[in-house]
Amino acid sequence: MNILNTLCLASVIVVLVFIQQAFSIKCWDCRSDIDPKCADPFDNTTFAITDCSTRKLEHLPGVRATMCRKMRQKVNGVWKYVRSCAFLGEPGIGGDERFCLMRTGTYNIFMEYCTCNTKDGCNTSSKMLFSPLLLVLIFAVLNGFR
Structure with missing residues (x-):
């Protein structure tokens, strides 16, 4: 040959x-109400990174996770962080991952959604x-x- x-x-x-x-896509998957290391500053030493291709949603058959998501919530003065695979939407706002979607509601409620797909831990591999x-x-x- x-x-x-x-x-x-x-x-x-x-x-x-x-x-x-x-x-x-590999993303961190945790909740600060279960493990405080999931909050900011994030301490990933106790978490395994999750391969999102193994995740499925029953109510969205055939939809694959294409991004990572970090949600930051404040309800009545208590902060909660959720990091997970994201199935819908686009990275950041208008495709710019530097910007997150923020919402404020009544009764002291604040939400921030950040999505990205550019690197491991917030990525496509x-x-x-x-x-x-x-x-x-x-x-x-x-x-x-x-």
Whole structure:
């Protein structure tokens, strides 16, 4: 097999290894009323990041999570934070993640919704991650065709 065919095969392997990561969204999933470390400042040392592709909503069949969400609520002076996968909407306001949607209501109620999809923890997993398995596979393919 010539070098061109070997490179093509190696490229296909790379794409197949990373295809799941490219379409997966990983977000923090917690509530400050259950664990105070979920509040701001956020301490993620006790939380595992959640692969949102495994999450489904019964009332929205077929809709996938495409973003991460952080909700900050103040009801009668008590703050609560919720971090989760987001299924609907767009990142930020008008596509700008620097801005969050804020609402104020009667009886001392305040809500802030922030959505994003640009990085792990608030992301789509679009960056390539090194995989030792990938290195072994490429080495085996290249050595097998000499």
